[in-house]
Amino acid sequence: MRFLFKTDYEDDIKLFPHSGHVVSYGLLLAVLLIAPYVLSSYLMSQLVFVCIYATVGVALMILTGFTGQASLGHAAFLAIGAYTAAYLQKYNVPFPVYFLAAGVLTGCIGALVGFPALRLQGIYLVIATIAFAFIVEEILARWESVTNGNEGLRVKALSLLGVTVSRDSPTFYFLCLAVLVLTIVGTLNLLRSPTGRAFVAIRDSETAARSMGVNVALYKVKSFAISAAITGFAGVLFAHKLSFISPEMFTLQLSIEFIIVILIGGTFSLHGAVLGAIFIVMIDPFLTYLKDDMPGIIAGIAATFGAGTATAANIQSKVAAFASLNGLKGAIYGIIIMLFVLFEPRGIYGRWLKIKLFFQLFPLYKRATFKRQKIYVKSERNR
Amino acid sequence: MLDFVQQLVSGVALGCVYGLIALGFVLVYKATEVVNFAQGDLMMLGGFFAFTFIGMMGLNYWIGFAGAVAAMALFGMLAERIVVRPILGYPQFSIIMATIGLGYFLRSVAGMIWGTDDFKIETPFSQGVLRIGSLVLAHDKLSVIAATVILCALLWLFFNKTTLGTAMRASSENMLAAYYMGIPVKRVVSIVWAISAAVATCAGVLLAPITFIHSNVGLVLGLKAFPAAVLGGFGSIPGAVVGGVLIGVIESMAGFYLAEGWKDVAPYIVLLAVLLLKPEGLFGLHARKKV
Numbered sequence: 001m002r003f004l005f006k007t008d009y010e011d012d013i014k015l016f017p018h019s020g021h022v023v024s025y026g027l028l029l030a031v032l033l034i035a036p037y038v039l040s041s042y043l044m045s046q047l048v049f050v051c052i053y054a055t056v057g058v059a060l061m062i063l064t065g066f067t068g069q070a071s072l073g074h075a076a077f078l079a080i081g082a083y084t085a086a087y088l089q090k091y092n093v094p095f096p097v098y099f100l101a102a103g104v105l106t107g108c109i110g111a112l113v114g115f116p117a118l119r120l121q122g123i124y125l126v127i128a129t130i131a132f133a134f135i136v137e138e139i140l141a142r143w144e145s146v147t148n149g150n151e152g153l154r155v156k157a158l159s160l161l162g163v164t165v166s167r168d169s170p171t172f173y174f175l176c177l178a179v180l181v182l183t184i185v186g187t188l189n190l191l192r193s194p195t196g197r198a199f200v201a202i203r204d205s206e207t208a209a210r211s212m213g214v215n216v217a218l219y220k221v222k223s224f225a226i227s228a229a230i231t232g233f234a235g236v237l238f239a240h241k242l243s244f245i246s247p248e249m250f251t252l253q254l255s256i257e258f259i260i261v262i263l264i265g266g267t268f269s270l271h272g273a274v275l276g277a278i279f280i281v282m283i284d285p286f287l288t289y290l291k292d293d294m295p296g297i298i299a300g301i302a303a304t305f306g307a308g309t310a311t312a313a314n315i316q317s318k319v320a321a322f323a324s325l326n327g328l329k330g331a332i333y334g335i336i337i338m339l340f341v342l343f344e345p346r347g348i349y350g351r352w353l354k355i356k357l358f359f360q361l362f363p364l365y366k367r368a369t370f371k372r373q374k375i376y377v378k379s380e381r382n383r
Numbered sequence: 384m385l386d387f388v389q390q391l392v393s394g395v396a397l398g399c400v401y402g403l404i405a406l407g408f409v410l411v412y413k414a415t416e417v418v419n420f421a422q423g424d425l426m427m428l429g430g431f432f433a434f435t436f437i438g439m440m441g442l443n444y445w446i447g448f449a450g451a452v453a454a455m456a457l458f459g460m461l462a463e464r465i466v467v468r469p470i471l472g473y474p475q476f477s478i479i480m481a482t483i484g485l486g487y488f489l490r491s492v493a494g495m496i497w498g499t500d501d502f503k504i505e506t507p508f509s510q511g512v513l514r515i516g517s518l519v520l521a522h523d524k525l526s527v528i529a530a531t532v533i534l535c536a537l538l539w540l541f542f543n544k545t546t547l548g549t550a551m552r553a554s555s556e557n558m559l560a561a562y563y564m565g566i567p568v569k570r571v572v573s574i575v576w577a578i579s580a581a582v583a584t585c586a587g588v589l590l591a592p593i594t595f596i597h598s599n600v601g602l603v604l605g606l607k608a609f610p611a612a613v614l615g616g617f618g619s620i621p622g623a624v625v626g627g628v629l630i631g632v633i634e635s636m637a638g639f640y641l642a643e644g645w646k647d648v649a650p651y652i653v654l655l656a657v658l659l660l661k662p663e664g665l666f667g668l669h670a671r672k673k674v
Contacts (some may be wrong), residue, residue, distance in 0.1 A: 021629055116659050122420045123476045123617070124560025131651035134606075142644045150482050252606070256483060262482055274533045326499070327491035327598075339483040342469055374472035 015185075032177060033276035036170035044088030044173060048241055049281045050274075051176035052234050057273030059230035061341040064259075065267045066191065068203030069117065072255045074131030076136035077228045080106045081249035083234020085151040086245055088148055095158050102236045103229045110228020113168040134254055147149035152246025154307040155239045167241050176237050183230055184270055189227070200221055245248050260333065264340050275348045287329055295319040345372060388518060390639045391632060396524035396593065398631020400529035403586035403622035404608035405615065407579040408540075413555045413618050414575040416479040417467055417478050421486035422583055423605015425462075428489055429455045429584025430596040434502050444507055448588055452581045458575045459580025467576070485599070489519070494598040501595035504588065517604065530589050534582065535624055542620075551575060606632075609652035615663025628655075 002020070006012050006037045017024050036044055056074060061070050076233050081102040088098035113132055121130050147153065165171045190196045198219045201209035210216050239245050259281055265276025299316035307315070322328075344351055350370070358365045419425075422644045433453050436447035486529025511522040524639050542548035550631050554561040554571045562568045587596065595601060612628045630650045638646035657664065 020574060064476075068477070116655070118663055121576065123479070124658060124662060126612070127613060128655060130606065131654045131658075134651045135648050135655075138644055138648045176496050234397070252602075259480065259483075267476075325495050327494035330491030330494070333478060333484070334484045334491060337484030337487065338466055338481055341477050341484065342466070345477060372473060 015188060015192070027181075029181070035175075036173050041168060044170075045168065046281050046285065048167075048173050048176050050277050051173070051180045052238050052241065053258075053281055054274045055176075055183050055234040055237075055276035056231050056258050056272055057265065058180075059227045059234065059279050060258050061267070061270060061273045062187060062190070062199070063227035065269070065272075066196065067204060067220065069220060069223060070107050070122070070126050072259065073113070073124050073130045073133035073136075073250065074231055074250070074258045075250040075254035076237060077106050077110060077131040077231035078235040078254070078277050079136060079140060079245075079247070080109055081149055081232030082155075082239035082245050082250075083140065083153070083235075084232070085236040085239045086155045089156055089158075095160050099233065099236050103232045103336075106232025106235065107225045107229030109243070110231075111221050111225040113228070114224030117224060118217050118220055130252065133250075133252060134360075137247055137250060140250070147247070150247060152244055155243050158240050164382050167243055172240070176241075179233060180238060180274075183233075186276075187270060189317040195219065195222065203278055217339070234278050254365075257330060260337060262347075264336065264347050268306055268346075268351030269349050271352075272347050272349040279348065283329065283332065287323075287332075290322070290323045290328075294323055310344075346370065385518060386639065389520075389612070390635045392528075393524055394632035394635025395628055396631070397415045397635060398611075398628035399527050399624070400586050400590045400593070400604065400627070401608050401611045401630050402536070402624035402627020403531060403582055403589070403609035404604060406535075406620065407583045408608060408612045408614075409618065409623040410575055410579045410582070412612075413620070414560055415467070415555075416475075416553060418482070419474070419482055419579070420605070421601075422480060422484040422579070423461075423603070423608065424486040424489040424493075425455065425459065425580050425599035425601070426583040426587040426590070426604065427596065427601030428457075428458070428554055429580070430504075430587030430591055430600070431493055431497050431502070432584070433588045433591065434497070434504050434596055437504050437631075438502065441660040444505075452584045452589060454578040455580045455584040457622065459576040459578075462580070463573055463576035468529075468572075471508055486605070490598050490601065497598065499598055501597045502591075503595050506592050527589045530585065531624065534585055535621075537551065538620065540577075547571075547574065550657060558578065594635075604646060607650055610650040610657075612656055613664055614657050616666040619664065619666035622666030627651045 002018060004011075004017055005248055011017075014349050016025075030340050035047060039047070056078060059077075060074055068245065072084050083100040088101060093101075117128060118127055143149075157164050157182065157287070158172075160164065160171075160175070165170075165175070191200075198209065198214045201212060202216055202219055202223075203216055206216055242249070261276035261280050262273055263276070264279050266272030295316045298319050299312040300313050303309070303312040342349060346353070354370055357369065396587055404422055404426055407425065408419060411417055411419045411422075426600055429451055431625070434448055436442045436450045437444055437581065440447075442450070465523060466481050467478065470481060506523065506526070513520045513525060514524060542552060550561070550566045550571055551574070553564065554566055554568045558568050561571075569602060590596070590600075592640035594604075611627035612623050613626070615624070615626030630653070632651055633649050636650035641649070
């Protein structure tokens with residue numbers, strides 16, 4: 001194991017705390033760069049979605065994980081980004097311009113949402129963001145001259161520097177990867193800047209942050225704007241990947257999926273956003289696997305343990321019937337959310353940290369290291 | 384004028400259902416500071432239980448109704464014990480997520496068991512209409528309003544005239560102090576969840592003749608109950624019902640007098656306005672935190 005001695009402030013805010021990080025993240029990046037030439041086109045497609053979801057996950061992490069402002073309205077920001085791109089594309093605006101425009105517009109709207117959110121806390125903020133998302137969804141469905149209503153909008157393949165980039169090409173994947181990597185590096189830099197420190201201070205205690213001279217209102221609005229802008233960028237890529245957008249794609253369901261990304265990945269860490277994105281995108285292939293291969297495998301196992309052919313076939317058909325129940329995805333989501341909240345509140349990344357620490361401290365590991373502390377707030381109503 | 388009264392009555396009837404769901408939120412919120420995002424889904428499940436008892440097993444309407452309420456009360460206690468109690472005292476966000484997860488689970492499982500079709504429960508009020516002059520009021524809408532009034536009266540009596548109700552009010556004021564006074568707070572919280580699920584079931588059964596019961600109805604109506612609860616003030620029981628009725632009337636009027644599309648957004652616009660202007664709601668306590 002490696003000991004890191006932090007002797008001054010500079011050590012504490014280094015981008016790479018030690019050289020091992022440079023090597024491991026470099027290797028990861030290299031693997032991701034050769035991925036399109038190795039993986040099947042289906043998996044590539046999933047990887048693009050992982051990049052987009054992870055970008056939104058990082059955006060939401062800034063707001064919810066680091067500033068402590070819960071939002072169930074991020075699907076609306078994604079929608080605004082996607083629709084801005086689709087609308088500007090109709091007038092032959094070049095990609096870089098509408099990409100930036102989508103981010104800037106979504107950021108501005110994010111700031112506008114942030115202002116009312118200043119007065120709201122906890123559950124009220126969640127409800128307000130839900131209301132915002134509903135209103136945006138309805139506007140998208142009704143403002144037909146711009147959004148084409150419920151019929152949806154076609155999004156053409158994007159053209160970058162005169163070259164058409166199809167949504168399945170490696171170039172598009174590299175673009176998404178670049179956006180994700182830039183977002184992560186940008187967020188890391190943000191977090192070690194005074195702004196990021198202020199965000200974390202607000203999350204930990206608003207009163208304490210205020211007494212340290214942090215302008216709480218300003219930083220909350222900033223956090224909303226930054227988070228929304230990044231989501232807007234992701235929205236552009238999302239629109240191009242789907243090549244067709246309509247209001248019913250950006251429902252509360254999607255906002256909840258984003259929250260699941262950061263919850264299951266692990267709140268308070270950027271690793272968590274990426275791991276959560278991988279998780280949420282991989283649920284669909286997993287369900288397909290469950291439907292197609294699982295019944296055969298289970299029947300095979302039953303047969304090796306001495307079940308007759310008839311029994312094995314029976315088991316196979318029963319498992320197949322169970323796996324193709326509709327609504328299984330929702331039930332799995334529900335169970336997974338509950339299990340994570342109850343037993344692994346730090347998410348997948350927290351589990352990884354625990355395993356790592358266990359091996360680092362081998363005979364000395366204490367389970368209580370990661371114990372959650374209960375806080376008995378007297379009453380939120382009296383705030 | 385006639386149209387107006389007609390819209391008013393259907394708005395109030397719909398609003399009563401929102402109010403009953405919001406009442407469930409508020410009961411749980413008042414007692415434990417937990418916001419139950421699965422409240423609408425509890426309502427949906429209650430409706431399906433009633434449908435199973437009445438529509439599929441052919442029981443009498445009232446017996447089926449009572450059976451569904453009892454079953455859901457038990458289910459509410461179970462949900463509290465398994466999902467909520469282990470995470471009481473952790474940040475709001477965890478609890479919100481846990482109840483969202485519970486809602487997802489209930490919705491999908493209900494879809495698996497009962498299918499995704501619309502269901503209807505035959506009630507004694509399904510057919511009749513009440514005519515006052517040229518005004519035509521359907522019995523099922525009037526029954527919802529009457530039932531809400533009765534339920535509110537019962538709850539009021541329960542909270543103000545019984546020992547258990549007093550114990551509940553005590554634990555919602557200050558859990559720790561109530562515990563020191565010998566009130567079994569955990570059991571009280573269980574019972575609060577049972578009551579909240581039972582109220583949700585009443586909403587589900589009353590709603591069945593107006594909107595059909597299907598597995599997603601809980602999500603749609605549960606999300607309308609938020610504006611109701613916020614409008615009334617999140618911790619206020621009469622506020623929940625009044626807020627629900629107001630939201631129902633606003634929705635009904637917006638659907639009738641404004642362009643298409645306003646109907647669905649109007650409750651949320653009102654919600655945002657209330658949150659901006661008077662975040663504590665109409666009946667909420669306005670207490671400042673002293674630092």
